Amino acid sequence: MQPLAGYGVSKVLESGHSDYKKGDLVWGFTKWEEFSLVSPTLLFKIEHTDVPLSYYTGILGMPGMTAYAGFFELGSPKKGENVFVSAASGAVGQLVGQFAKLTGCYVVGSAGSKEKVDLLKNKLGFNEAFNYKEESDLDATLKKYFPEGIDIYFENVGGKTLDAVLLNMRVHGRIPICGMVSQYNLTQPEGVTNLPNIIFKRVRMEAFFVNDFYHLYPKFLEFLLPYIKEGKILYLEDLAEGLENGPKALVGLFSGRNVGKQVLVVAHD
């Protein structure tokens, strides 16, 4: 039996690689186990320890880099632009929204519960947020929040949401595609019928994979660490304690129960 794989923070106990020595903290693709043998591929040494170490599984790790690369590199945001984020209270979405605000954009998020919508509006600084499950006409909802249209849609869900967004993009709009989570478990994917709309609006849609952007990691830390230390960016985590509670935490992700990045604490330093 193989342990599950996932992003984690670890302390080096022994190393055969010249870049890593005993006592170093690292983050990267590790396993759900107390002691791991990991390869240095896609492993990052943790240089800044004046922030919670759990942040390296989230805001300072893969989800943070995903939000950063998708929003800044693919989204090319400009001050004053209109940004829409789906799955906006998720590990990536909550950061995209805050990056958009820091850039001087107007940002609206969608999420799947009243609690999450409240968080977006009252804690995370989104201009507006709505519960997509309560909207019967997403096109009309988007027209209400974006009477002038959307410049950047950060795409996490696909399907019906994307189809409504395509009716509401502005000229030269950008759609960085991070995921289409609504489509993955369907036996028959929903058809997107509004693609021809992107022609007269000259829209760019681009799917990306965070691994193609890790060369930006130092620039990303330089950008983000000051905001974290000054409290100008919040990051919601849902901490569970003990490897034995891992399965329960994992299941919670699929019921939409947890709020913020789910982190499992295997051991304290």
Next chain:
Amino acid sequence: MQPLAGYGVSKVLESGHSDYKKGDLVWGFTKWEEFSLVSPTLLFKIEHTDVPLSYYTGILGMPGMTAYAGFFELGSPKKGENVFVSAASGAVGQLVGQFAKLTGCYVVGSAGSKEKVDLLKNKLGFNEAFNYKEESDLDATLKKYFPEGIDIYFENVGGKTLDAVLLNMRVHGRIPICGMVSQYNLTQPEGVTNLPNIIFKRVRMEAFFVNDFYHLYPKFLEFLLPYIKEGKILYLEDLAEGLENGPKALVGLFSGRNVGKQVLVVAHD
């Protein structure tokens, strides 16, 4: 009653604009009439007259710039890449295919008749071509011609073709979207169901409008004129004579009857 508008070549008879004087040849957005009053917006002076003047309605005009901007600027082609062009015998598609060959790419085109397929393979230098009307399983057809997948799909048609292409893109593939002509006259657009495929392949789809690229016109002429003069690029035209034959020529476009760029000769110089 207003005359129809379209791209044409004209000789200046009188000018109130300092950039144009009597006798200058120009191309741009003019009208279907013998004498026109035109504004200098989107009008280009013709500097090179050692090629057929009709070329400025096609290969050296808007369709040429469309193929150039879409293929080179959005497609970012590299030698050895695999290129697929739909509506490949059209005014734009026939040039994209030839630009791809000049770049050292492998290029396959689709068109709607045996005659057009023969032209693509035997006159225009495409590596392969097929009649999409004779293919019952476009996915299988594309897998046959592109066993390693498609790097650049120059999109002219949308719908079923795009859906099959999405199953066959390579990692970091690009889809410049010039048009989706199969969808324009449908009351209910066909759904594109395979969009989620672009995520793991990190594909970029980008719609464009040639008017955003005319700053490249001098660079385009510098690239293209030598190839035309050396006979390394062919351009198929279908010349009709006389304004009175315009309507018949226009109708032919919609029945798929004509081959190559339809040009109407109103007057000889």
